Amino acid sequence: MLRTFKNFAHLLNAVLANVYFGFPGRKITVIGVTGTDGKTTTVHLIYHLLKQADKKVSMISTVQIRVGNTQHARGLHATTPSPWILQKMLRQSVNQGDEYFVLEVTSHGLDQHRVWGIPFTVGVLTNVTHEHLDYHQTMEQYVRSKLKLLQQSRIAIFPHQFQISHFKFLNKLSITNNQLRKQITFGLKKGNVTLQNFPFSTSLAGDYNKLNCLAAISVAQALKISHVTIRSALPSFTGVRGRMEEVNTGKGFRVIIDYAHTPYAFENVLKTLKPTVKGRLIHVFGACGGRDRSKRPLMGEIAARYDDVIILTEEDYGTENVTDIIRQLEDGINHQSSTINHQLLLIIPDRSEAIGKAVTLAKNGDLILLTGIGHQRFMTRGREEVPWDEKKEVERSIKQMNEQ
Numbered sequence: 001m002l003r004t005f006k007n008f009a010h011l012l013n014a015v016l017a018n019v020y021f022g023f024p025g026r027k028i029t030v031i032g033v034t035g036t037d038g039k040t041t042t043v044h045l046i047y048h049l050l051k052q053a054d055k056k057v058s059m060i061s062t063v064q065i066r067v068g069n070t071q072h073a074r075g076l077h078a079t080t081p082s083p084w085i086l087q088k089m090l091r092q093s094v095n096q097g098d099e100y101f102v103l104e105v106t107s108h109g110l111d112q113h114r115v116w117g118i119p120f121t122v123g124v125l126t127n128v129t130h131e132h133l134d135y136h137q138t139m140e141q142y143v144r145s146k147l148k149l150l151q152q153s154r155i156a157i158f159p160h161q162f163q164i165s166h167f168k169f170l171n172k173l174s175i176t177n178n179q180l181r182k183q184i185t186f187g188l189k190k191g192n193v194t195l196q197n198f199p200f201s202t203s204l205a206g207d208y209n210k211l212n213c214l215a216a217i218s219v220a221q222a223l224k225i226s227h228v229t230i231r232s233a234l235p236s237f238t239g240v241r242g243r244m245e246e247v248n249t250g251k252g253f254r255v256i257i258d259y260a261h262t263p264y265a266f267e268n269v270l271k272t273l274k275p276t277v278k279g280r281l282i283h284v285f286g287a288c289g290g291r292d293r294s295k296r297p298l299m300g301e302i303a304a305r306y307d308d309v310i311i312l313t314e315e316d317y318g319t320e321n322v323t324d325i326i327r328q329l330e331d332g333i334n335h336q337s338s339t340i341n342h343q344l345l346l347i348i349p350d351r352s353e354a355i356g357k358a359v360t361l362a363k364n365g366d367l368i369l370l371t372g373i374g375h376q377r378f379m380t381r382g383r384e385e386v387p388w389d390e391k392k393e394v395e396r397s398i399k400q401m402n403e404q
Helices: 002-021 039-052 083-095 107-111 139-151 168-172 207-222 227-236 263-276 293-306 322-337 351-361 390-403
Strands: 029-034 057-060 065-067 070-072 100-104 122-125 155-159 182-186 245-247 254-258 281-285 309-312 344-347 367-371 378-381 384-387
Touching: 002 083, 029 039, 029 139, 039 057, 039 100, 039 207, 039 227, 057 083, 065 083, 083 100, 107 139, 122 139, 122 207, 139 155, 155 207, 182 207, 207 227, 207 263, 245 390, 254 263, 254 390, 263 281, 263 293, 263 367, 281 293, 281 351, 293 322, 309 322, 309 351, 322 344, 351 367, 351 390, 367 390
Parallel strands: 029 100, 029 122, 057 100, 122 155, 155 182, 254 367, 281 309, 281 367, 309 344
Antiparallel strands: 057 065, 065 070, 245 254, 378 384
8 A cells, every 4th residue: 555655656746747847758769778687788888879879868877877968976876766857857858959868767667657758769678587576576566567668668679588487477478569669679599699690799798798789789770770880889888887897906816896686697797707717706795685585595596606705795784684684695505505515605794894805815816706786886784875985995905905
């Protein structure tokens, strides 16, 4: 009942915001991107391709808000902002003469009607994997929320096969809608591109990033961007802050920062990085408090399959007990470790100390992977938000090691 009331309040705000700002979404081509993983990278890829095609474009992502030539501070807690902020940004974009607006859209934003009133020209689904069951309760409800974007878009873009292990009901769900004028699918077959056999090169690592590229290429093609422009633009896209971001250590070991915080993301990032590690893979991670608890043991199991050293620590634990979160991650690690050689497992709740320990342990050829925080500039401890910069923490630890 409370959730229904809140969603009604969001809808009312969306209606009022649209009226106040003059329904700006109707005056610009809006591209929405949703999915459990890969949303942010795909949004930035689409933005990059359109900019390289000399189009006037703005965007809102988890990492960045860029309207025209102005970059706004990303102080929003929600990836998809409130209707008032969103409609204001759209109005500014329209007033500056933009042709396109690329928007990262969450399942929460869709369920809460925050994007009401925006006639999406293109809707993109990157994937649907295990996440947000604390809010949606069931995978079916989660998927249905995601599909709302495609169902209200003139052009729907989605993977050939978007399915989740152990959730056979997905085969019964359809995104077919009479209002859809066009559907475009993309995918990989044995690591090769299957989107109209579209060859391209990218500096981004991993098959999951190839899929993000294919999603962005699909959008560019739907918007009539030339193949020549697309192919020439992709190699110059170097990634997004906090997504597979490498820190220059000046040492014999590497450090990579990534936002991975779901089982699917863990599997993809670890599978991509493991073959590149000459020494040990040292992984520092935790899990967000107050969110889907059922994913924690799964993350632990996946980490245990790939990591040589695991350091469990804090990650936006909020009002939840950080020790309880770590214990749930440890349950998954111990379950998986019963079938493989047990790796070194350390529990260091303070993230600064955990990063410092990883740096101290690292030897030539090792790779330190920090996941979960990524681009964020704050971390939630209890009810307090403390300033945080993952990259600076690494640099501080290395400097401290050099001074000893």
